[in-house]
Amino acid sequence: ESNDGVHWTRPDCGEFYYKTQDGEIIDTNIVFIGYHGMGVTRNEHPNVGNGEPEFLMCAIAHGLTIAWSDDGIHWSNPVVIKDGNATDPRIYGDTHNQLIWSPELERYVVITRGYDGALRTALQLTSTDALTSITDAYNYCYSLWSEPQVVIAGEPSAEPYSVPVVRAYDGYYIGIVSMADFANDGNGRMYSVHAELVWSRDTINWYFVNGGTPFIPNAENFAFEAGNDYGM
Numbered sequence: 001e002s003n004d005g006v007h008w009t010r011p012d013c014g015e016f017y018y019k020t021q022d023g024e025i026i027d028t029n030i031v032f033i034g035y036h037g038m039g040v041t042r043n044e045h046p047n048v049g050n051g052e053p054e055f056l057m058c059a060i061a062h063g064l065t066i067a068w069s070d071d072g073i074h075w076s077n078p079v080v081i082k083d084g085n086a087t088d089p090r091i092y093g094d095t096h097n098q099l100i101w102s103p104e105l106e107r108y109v110v111i112t113r114g115y116d117g118a119l120r121t122a123l124q125l126t127s128t129d130a131l132t133s134i135t136d137a138y139n140y141c142y143s144l145w146s147e148p149q150v151v152i153a154g155e156p157s158a159e160p161y162s163v164p165v166v167r168a169y170d171g172y173y174i175g176i177v178s179m180a181d182f183a184n185d186g187n188g189r190m191y192s193v194h195a196e197l198v199w200s201r202d203t204i205n206w207y208f209v210n211g212g213t214p215f216i217p218n219a220e221n222f223a224f225e226a227g228n229d230y231g232m
Helices: none
Strands: 017-019 025-027 036-042 055-060 064-069 079-082 098-102 107-115 120-127 149-152 159-162 165-167 173-181 192-200 206-209
Touching: 036 098, 055 098, 055 107, 064 107, 079 120, 098 165, 107 159
Parallel strands: 120 159
Antiparallel strands: 017 025, 036 055, 055 064, 064 079, 098 107, 107 120, 120 149, 159 173, 165 173, 173 192, 192 206
């Protein structure tokens, strides 16, 4: 928690605990556990507070998974919306996963990472169903969600690796794409990553701002170790 984004305190949320070697139980600020690549957003659905939850989460474990919360601390049981064997394109989801409400599409939208067998991609899935209509937390509700479609693709020297997205003013969506270069340059560098800026009006068609140029510059004179993500 922070009032200024600079000075932070860590609350004891009372959801998960650690036990020390001497048996002492310690409170933590962990509110969700066992999943990877979690993205949390505030819900913009018009029925928030009147049925739809305040906060949304998307993550990966045993498939692409969503959860929701009214306070950001107590979360629903996770619901798998696509299993881990989805193909064409295949859902990997091992970076940043995000669930948002799109007023323009009148749908819930998931942005995640895919792999088409050769290159990494950014994928989009949608659903018109209200989250609160899911009564069985362990129901595999695949039919409620569209098949994933590629919305950002690339090439070996520039593959979209993750795309955190926010809905900005007047229906513009802004994304920061981690562009990965997996082409070995012959000098011992295995791969590198830099951030580029993209925008969209519908979460489907994305446009690069000054494509190929880092939106957030990488560090200069970085002591690179082969195999590590440079500039992450």
